[in-house]
Amino acid sequence: MYEFSYHKAASLKDALDTLQSADDGKLLAGGMTLLPTMKQRLAAPDQLIDLAGVKELAGIEKHDNHVVIGAMTRHAEVASSELIESTIPALAALAELIGDPQVRNRGTLGGSVANSDPAADYPAAVVGLGATVITDNRSIEADEFFVDMFETELEEHEIITSISFPIPDTAAYMKFPNPASRYAVAGVFVARFGSTVRVAVTGAGGSVFRQDAMEKALEADFSPAALEGIVVSADGLNEDIHASAEYRAHLVGVMAKRAVAACLEI
C-alpha cells in the first residue's frame, strides 16, 4: 500500500468537510473492497476518511411501510436483524449470502452500494425493492442510482447516509455464487407489491438491471411457469473465465424462476 493519511470522522459534517478539503480523499466504510484494492495498488488515495464513528450513519428503523437502514450497517447486522427478518426477510437472507462471516462482520450496506460492483448482491435488493438511496443532500431513486460498472449517480463529495427499502408483499433473492469468491455469477431479486412486480438482476451485466419482460409476465401470473419461454438475451452480458454471456443469460432465467418459487413458499 502507498502512504496515505487517515482521519476518523466524528460526524457527517466532519466527514464531508475533510472529503472536500482532501486532494484525493476516499471514504472508508467496511474496507472490504477498498483495502484489497489499495494493497494491490489499484487505488492510491492520499487520505482515508473513516466513517465507522459517524453516528448519523448507523441504525435500522421502520418508518410506516419502509425499512430505513443506515449506510454503515454491517452485513452481519442486516442478516441477524429481527426487524428486517419480520419485514423484508429476503433482505436478511441476501445479506447472509455475502462473502464469508468475517467479511460480513466488516462490510457495509453503504459501501457495497456506493461501489456498484457488477457482481455485488445488495444492488439487486436496492433495485428489486425500488429503494431510495438517501445522501447528505438528496434522495436518489434506485432506478436512477446505478449507472454502470463501478459507477453511480453519486457526486464526488457526496455520502450515502441510509437506504430506505419499501416493504413488499413478498420477495426473494436467488443467486448462483462463484464457488470461490461467493460473488454472484448471476443473482435475481424478485419483489411483489400488490399487482406490481419488480425483477432485478445482478452479476450478469455491467451493473444491476431490471427485466421488463419478466416483470410483465409475473404481473399477469405470479408463478415460475409464467417465465417459461422468456428468452434472456446474452447481448452485452458479462463474459469472463467464470461464465460465458450465454451461460449467464441462462442462469438469469433459472434464478428468476427459483426466486418466484421461493416467494410462493413463504
Add this chain to the structure above:
Amino acid sequence: MLQSVEMTINGKAVKETVEPRNLLVEFLREKQRLTGTHVGCDTSQCGACVVHVDGKPVKSCTLLTVQADGADIKTIEGVGSDQQLHPMQEAFRQNHGLQCGFCTPGMVMTALGLIEENPDPTETEIRQWLEGNICRCTGYHNIVKSIQAGAKALRED
C-alpha cells in the same frame, strides 16, 4: 505520519504509534510479536489471520491498525494457555483437525466466533461458517468434527 493507537490485546492495554497503512495483522505479528496469527493469502480469502475485534471474528489482513483504535482484540494467544489448551484447541488435537497447522489459529478463532452465536451448530452450519477459512491439508472433515466436539465440550463445560 505516525498515528497513536490504543487497544486491548488479550486483556492487556497496548499503546503504540503506527503508520496509517499498517495492517492489524502486521501490528500483531511484528510489533506485538504475537505470531500465532498467520498471513496466508494476504487477500482476505484464506482466514489464517482471523482474530476477534470487539468479539467478532474478522480478517486482520484487511483491517488497518488505526481502524482498531480503542478496540478489544483477542488473538489465538489469548485462547487457552501453555499449560492448558482451550476445549476447542483440545478438540482439534483429539480429532486430528490439523496437519501442517498453518490455518489452525484462524480455524479456532472462527470456530469460537460461531459458538458464540450458535452454541450447538449442525454440520451444515459449521461448513457454511467455514466459508472464509481455507485448509489445504485436511479436506475439512476433521476440522468439522473438531468443531462439533469442541462445541459439545463447551456446552458441557
